[in-house]
């Protein structure tokens with residue numbers, strides 16, 4: 455088994471377990487609430503006559519469903535391309551989007567984020583929430599960041615949240631494990647890559663916070679220690 459296959463297998467199992475065992479917008483997991491940085495951006499787009507959003511690594515719709523509800527409420531036409539590698543994520547996304555009455559605004563794509571075509575100047579908002587570090591390689595990530603930058607419309611916003619400097623620890627014996635992320639860059643290196651990729655954009659937020667959380671990996675529970683980078687930019 456090659457490394458990418460092993461990492462994707464571990465990630466798939468941990469996400470499938472999370473999506474099967476937890477319900478969207480119910481207490482008990484990170485699926486309970488949308489990301490506040492994403493929700494805070496939406497009012498900045500309320501003057502647009504229509505909104506096209508791309509959610510890369512959308513999961514079951516934790517952020518795109520509230521975004522669709524926000525624009526529905528203010529009667530702004532809104533379409534959201536939602537991309538995830540996992541069938542189970544996309545299937546649940548479709549059923550949750552119907553439950554929350556935004557099924558007609560969500561366009562599902564079962565696809566790797568690095569393979570999804572992003573035409574230039576197309577999107578008002580691009581989300582990459584805890585997903586871009588799962589691009590197949592550093593070269594794929596660089597290419598994807600450049601496509602995101604080009605894919606924004608003038609004044610469009612990209613909200614990116616990325617893990618960096620990741621370590622994984624066995625919760626039982628505290629041994630250090632190999633992090634199961636395709637890309638694990640030192641925080642400074644990741645920030646420099648973001649700055650370079652979005653040099654033609656205005657930086658609205660550049661924040662890093664140290665976080666730790668527990669996830670299932672095979673038959674283990676592991677603690678992930680990570681510096682989470684929130685990088686929000688607006689195209690000039």
Ligand SMILES: C[S@@+](CC[C@H](N)C(=O)[O-])C[C@H]1O[C@@H](n2cnc3c(N)ncnc32)[C@H](O)[C@@H]1O
Pocket residue numbers: 465469489510511512513514515516517537538539540543565566567568582583584585588589590
């Ligand atoms: C940590 S979850 C975050 C989900 C969502 N962005 C959120 O904030 O709720 C990461 C998601 O990215 C998806 N993913 C991981 N690698 C991917 C890839 N290369 N292409 C597409 N989706 C991917 C996973 O299946 C998972 O649903």
